[in-house]
Amino acid sequence: MTKEVGQPSGPRPGFRSSGGGTHEVPGAALSYVEKGRGLPLLILGSAVYYPRTFPASLHGSCRLIFVDLRHFAGKLDTGRVAITLETYCEDIEAMRSRLGLERFVLVGHSHHGNVALAYAKRYPHRVSHLVLIGTPPCDVRGTLEAGHRYWLTHASSARKAVLACNQARLDEAALAELPPGEMFVARYVADGPRIWYDPHYDAAPLWQGVPIDTEAFTAFRDFFVDYEFNWRLEDLSAPVLVVMGRHDYVVPPTLWESRLPDLPPVTYRLFEQSGHTPQLEEPEAFARLLLEWLGRDEP
Structure with a gap:
């Protein structure tokens, strides 16, 4: 390791x-x-x-x-x-x-x-x-099933709270107005606590x-x-x-x-x-x- x-x-x-x-x-x-x-x-x-x-x-x-x-x-x-x-x-x-x-x-x-x-x-x-x-x-x-189980079992309460906050900020009506590619990026960035070691990491610049x-x-x-x-x-x-x-x-x-x-x-x-x-x-x-x-x- x-x-x-x-x-x-x-x-x-x-x-x-x-x-x-x-x-x-x-x-x-x-x-x-x-x-x-x-x-x-x-x-x-x-x-x-x-x-x-x-x-x-x-x-x-x-x-x-x-x-x-x-x-x-x-x-x-x-x-x-x-x-x-x-x-x-x-x-x-x-x-x-x-x-x-x-x-x-x-x-x-x-x-x-x-x-x-x-x-x-x-x-x-x-x-x-x-x-x-x-x-x-x-x-x-x-993959989805294993990820869900791993999240429930191993993610800290603080990490889960950041994800909940990110998802609450997503405006579904505004997302629906975006081109599909931009919608994908917005959801990906909001899902950061599941993707990055640092749950606050902003991946948006990577997608520019x-x-x-x-x-x-x-x-x-x-x-x-x-x-x-x-x-x-x-x-x-x-x-x-x-x-x-x-x-x-x-x-x-x-x-x-x-x-x-x-x-x-x-x-x-x-x-x-x-x-x-x-x-x-x-x-x-x-x-x-x-x-x-x-x-x-x-x-």
């Missing part, structure tokens, strides 16, 4: 990428940005949100490449496109080709980790290491400028309704690192603790002062863990 005091600092003021671009696929324009040099890490999800959450201390040893998935990407008016988990895997493969990557470390946070696993199972020769952060090892229903394609987002969520989390060593031999937060009440660590005996061997680390996003909440401890696991120099 990793024990290190740390608080999420939010996006760095004046953040600028050192490189990037856009790659068009049917129905979407996927952006990517790069930071640092060294071992390539392909980080799935959003080229806007995720660069704000990964520690800068990794830049000296790793080439961090943040790529959009469709639900956090610009939408192209090219007609209706069927969106499946296979579509997402092919998008990642197209981006890999565009970037000229042969083998790389694949990183996914939350449900983006489930997408990362799906890609790694389809293209195992491309993935040297797989990193799953706050990723649920089961379907949506199982993030495009949200609500149609793709709905399809993305549906991937995991009848979802089975598994892999076989003969199909995916890349080492797997799983990072969870003790105070993650959305994807509770108890999910992994119950699944580990049934899965191929993984390196599992639990961060004691993190919620759903350990790379932001305990950045230096996360960087040390990741680099040590990858066999790189410490930051």
Whole structure:
């Protein structure tokens, strides 16, 4: 277990990428940005949100490449496109080709980790290491039920009071007038006590400028309704690192603790002062863990 005091600092003021671009696929324009040099890490999800959450201390040893998935990407008016988990895997493969990557470390946070696993199972020769952060090892229903039980059992009364206060402040009539993407962000920010170690943390700045394609987002969520989390060593031999937060009440660590005996061997680390996003909440401890696991120099 990793024990290190740390608080999420939010996006760095004046953040600028050192490189990037856009790659068009049917129905979407996927952006990517790069930071640092060294071992390539392909980080799935959003080229806007995720660069704000990964520690800068990794830049000296790793080439961090943040790529959009469709639900956090610009939408192209090219007609209706069927969106499946296979579509997402092919998008990642197209981006890999565009970037000229042969083998790389694949990183996914939350449900983006489930997408990362799906890609790694389809293209195992491309993935040297797989990193799953706050990723649920089961379907949506199982995750929601486990999160509810974990919240009732482990959340402090003070944390529960902050959530109740946040929810009371939500104006449902005003929310109904917002575009769906803005409504999602407002609810996400209000749900902070379930997501962050610091129950008062304001995640709104992390979402500034993030495009949200609500149609793709709905399809993305549906991937995991009848979802089975598994892999076989003969199909995916890349080492797997799983990072969870003790105070993650959305994807509770108890999910992994119950699944580990049934899965191929993984390196599992639990961060004691993190919620759903350990790379932001305990950045230096996360960087040390990741680099040590990858066999790189410490930051």
